[in-house]
Amino acid sequence: MDISKIAIGRDATLHDALALLDRTATGVLLLSSADERFERTVTDGDIRRLLLDGANLNDTLSLLSDRQSVTLQLGYTRREALLLMQANVVNHLPVVDDNGKVVELVERSKIDQPVLLSTPHMGESEIEFVTEAFRTNWIAPLGPNVDAFEIELAEKLGIANAVALSSGTAAIHLALRLLDVGPGDYVFCSTLTFAASVNPIVYQGAEPVLIDSEPESWNMSPQALERALEVGRREGKLPKAVIVVSLYGQSADMDPIVELCDRFDVPIIEDAAESLGATYKGKASGSFGRMGIYSFNGNKIITTSSGGMLVTEEKAFADRARFLSTQARDPAPHYQHSTIGYNYRMSNILAGVGRGQLKVLEQRVSERRRIYETYRKELSDIEWIEWMPEPAWSYSTRWLSACTLQQGGSNRSASALIQYLAGELIEARPIWKPMHLQPVFSDCSFFAHGNQPISDRLFDTGLCLPSGSNMSEQQLERTINAIRRYAHA
Ligand SMILES: *Cc1c(COP(=O)(O)O)cnc(C)c1O
Numbered sequence: 001m002d003i004s005k006i007a008i009g010r011d012a013t014l015h016d017a018l019a020l021l022d023r024t025a026t027g028v029l030l031l032s033s034a035d036e037r038f039e040r041t042v043t044d045g046d047i048r049r050l051l052l053d054g055a056n057l058n059d060t061l062s063l064l065s066d067r068q069s070v071t072l073q074l075g076y077t078r079r080e081a082l083l084l085m086q087a088n089v090v091n092h093l094p095v096v097d098d099n100g101k102v103v104e105l106v107e108r109s110k111i112d113q114p115v116l117l118s119t120p121h122m123g124e125s126e127i128e129f130v131t132e133a134f135r136t137n138w139i140a141p142l143g144p145n146v147d148a149f150e151i152e153l154a155e156k157l158g159i160a161n162a163v164a165l166s167s168g169t170a171a172i173h174l175a176l177r178l179l180d181v182g183p184g185d186y187v188f189c190s191t192l193t194f195a196a197s198v199n200p201i202v203y204q205g206a207e208p209v210l211i212d213s214e215p216e217s218w219n220m221s222p223q224a225l226e227r228a229l230e231v232g233r234r235e236g237k238l239p240k241a242v243i244v245v246s247l248y249g250q251s252a253d254m255d256p257i258v259e260l261c262d263r264f265d266v267p268i269i270e271d272a273a274e275s276l277g278a279t280y281k282g283k284a285s286g287s288f289g290r291m292g293i294y295s296f297n298g299n300k301i302i303t304t305s306s307g308g309m310l311v312t313e314e315k316a317f318a319d320r321a322r323f324l325s326t327q328a329r330d331p332a333p334h335y336q337h338s339t340i341g342y343n344y345r346m347s348n349i350l351a352g353v354g355r356g357q358l359k360v361l362e363q364r365v366s367e368r369r370r371i372y373e374t375y376r377k378e379l380s381d382i383e384w385i386e387w388m389p390e391p392a393w394s395y396s397t398r399w400l401s402a403c404t405l406q407q408g409g410s411n412r413s414a415s416a417l418i419q420y421l422a423g424e425l426i427e428a429r430p431i432w433k434p435m436h437l438q439p440v441f442s443d444c445s446f447f448a449h450g451n452q453p454i455s456d457r458l459f460d461t462g463l464c465l466p467s468g469s470n471m472s473e474q475q476l477e478r479t480i481n482a483i484r485r486y487a488h489a
Contacts (some may be wrong), residue, residue: 003094003105006030008061014047015057021047028092030102031061037100040069041092071096074103077423078111114425115479118299118400121364121470126356133352141326143348149355150309156358157284159292159311161318164346164354165325168273168295168308172243173200174321174344175269175291175310181206181240188228190220190245190252190271191434191446192455196295197245197271198435209239210436212449216391218402218458219252220244221449222260228447229264241267244289246275247432248388248464249301249368249399251285258288269293273308276301277365279395286311296350301364301399301469302357304350365397367469371476372398375465378480382487384408400464402431407461414463417486424482431462 008017008029020029021044029042042064050063070088072081072095081093085108095104129145138144146164154162165171181187183205189198191210201208211228214221225242232238242261244252251272261268272278272286273295279285286292291314296307310321323329328341346354376387384406390396405414414430421428434455436446448454466479 001026001105001107003030003102006105007032007102008042009034010060010062010064012061013058014050014055014061014063017042017047017061018044018057026092026105026107028105030094030105031064032102038069038071038094038096038102040064040067041090041094069094071102072106074098076106078425079423081106082108082112082425111425113475114427115466115471115475116468117427117429117464117466118468119470120298120303120305121468122353123356123360123363125359126353129352129355130349133349138348141343141345141347143351145348145351145355146346149346149351149358152355152358153294153309154311156361157287157311159284159287160313161311161315163310163318163321163325164351165308165310165321165344166346167306167344168271168293168297169196169200170325170342170344171293171295171308171310172197172269172271173203174324174342175293176200176204176206176241177324178291178317178320179241179267179269185240186232186237187241187243188225188239188266189243189435190247191436191453192218192247192432192458193245193271193435194273194432195435195438195440196273197243198441201243206240208435208441208444209237210434210441210444210446211242212447212453213455213458214253214449215454216389217250217253217394218247218388218454219250220257221454222253222256224447224449225257226260228445229260229266231447233264238264239266241269243269243271245271245273246278246285248402249275249278249365249397250388250390250394251275251278251280251396253391253393254280254288255393267291273297274300274399275397277361277397281393282395287313290314291317296354296357301368301397302354302361304346304354304357307346307350307354364469368398368401368467369396371467371469371471372401374476375401375403375480379483379487382483384412385483398467400429401467402462402464404431404458404461405463414461417483418463420486421479421482424478426479426482427466429464431458431464433459 091108093106094102150162181204185206187201192213212224268289270289270292275285276294291312294309296304325344330336388402418428435441
């Protein structure tokens with residue numbers, strides 16, 4: 001806004017001030033001295049109090065007390081401005097330069113909106129499916145939405161069976177259980193992932209062995225997997241399963257991984273929690289292992305607020321998963337159990353949300369890919385940003401736009417950029433901290449890609465930028481501009 005339009009001096013009358021307030025929409029005037037040094041703000045309330053104290057409209061603003069208003073200095077962050085406004089219960093703050101002259105007026109409503117990493121994005125039809133569940137009183141786990149959601153997802157991805165569950169974590173846990181993973185067993189898992197990939201191994205009393213990433217896709221290194229399998233064979237510690245994670249919407253390099261696991265006769269569980277909608281050589285990510293899992297948590301590419309799916313070509317696995325996820329009730333008229341079950345089924349209401357979300361999956365994928373492309377294009381002149389690669393065999397959903405920063409410069413680092421963006425109320429996050437660096441998994445074996453672990457480097461230098469498919473153009477532009485300012489500071 002043009003601040004000269006709300007500038008006023010002490011020689012102005014109360015009438016002038018009221019007339020000016022009436023003409024401008026800000027609700028605040030900037031009172032400066034003759035040498036243009038900012039003194040204080042003037043509001044309707046200030047004038048009202050003078051009038052109540054007996055002043056009249058032809059008196060001048062020299063009656064105003066000379067209290068100093070709170071101001072911001074140039075170089076302020078949004079976060080500082082917002083905290084200062086909250087602390088002083090004001091909605092405006094003048095920014096003053098070194099000479100005390102106002103150069104800008106910051107309005108709360110223009111700066112208080114954060115840009116978040118990835119938020120739920122509802123489509124048009126979710127509410128209809130949910131309403132139908134209410135109308136028919138199917139407020140239960142199981143029901144027509146659950147059946148339909150499973151069928152629709154399986155058809156869309158070209159997989160024979162899908163089982164809707166309460167979370168992606170529950171799906172991984174069930175998959176391990178279906179492969180009879182138990183105490184004394186080893187399970188290999190990608191190290192660069194979210195803890196939910198690995199935790200279920202420990203739920204089953206088995207021991208995780210962590211496998212490094214390769215630089216082309218950031219996912220499991222076939223080279224490191226091969227060494228781990230060879231060492232496993234030599235030491236009689238071959239794994240009961242390999243959990244292959246597909247990170248940030250991109251499939252792992254499945255051909256060599258499947259070839260290795262076939263050679264060593266180890267089943268694959270694909271943790272495709274982040275890669276629903278992605279493909280590897282044209283085939284759905286999540287459809288390469290004996291079982292695959294997806295997550296519909298709130299921040300994932302589509303969401304049921306909380307939920308997951310187990311997919312498999314093998315009907316026996318799907319049947320058993322349905323059985324175990326509903327408390328393992330034997331087919332008897334009375335309640336009879338011959339094994340331990342879980343309460344892992346998805347509710348019919350949430351499956352209704354899932355059905356609506358599934359209809360817009362392709363749209364969400366192309367929106368996220370466009371966000372990634374925009375970052376990449378608009379920031380292409382900053383040569384020390386390296387974008388997460390997309391190998392020729394991959395069609396990534398770009399669930400999160402991820403990049404690494406080349407080391408160099410004085411304080412250029414992923415953590416410094418994340419902090420800088422936080423000051424602008426823009427949420428960026430580090431790359432997942434690899435599991436072999438986590439205190440809780442520090443005793444687990446780890447196999448690196450080469451001499452230097454790739455995942456350590458990605459963690460040290462990487463970050464994820466806001467990527468929600470419902471980001472506005474302004475939010476995207478604001479994020480890009482903030483990164484530019486950081487780069488050129
Ligand atoms: C989100 C996520 C999970 C867990 O899914 P939930 O539905 O949250 O239980 C597992 N693995 C990865 C890689 C994830 O990103």
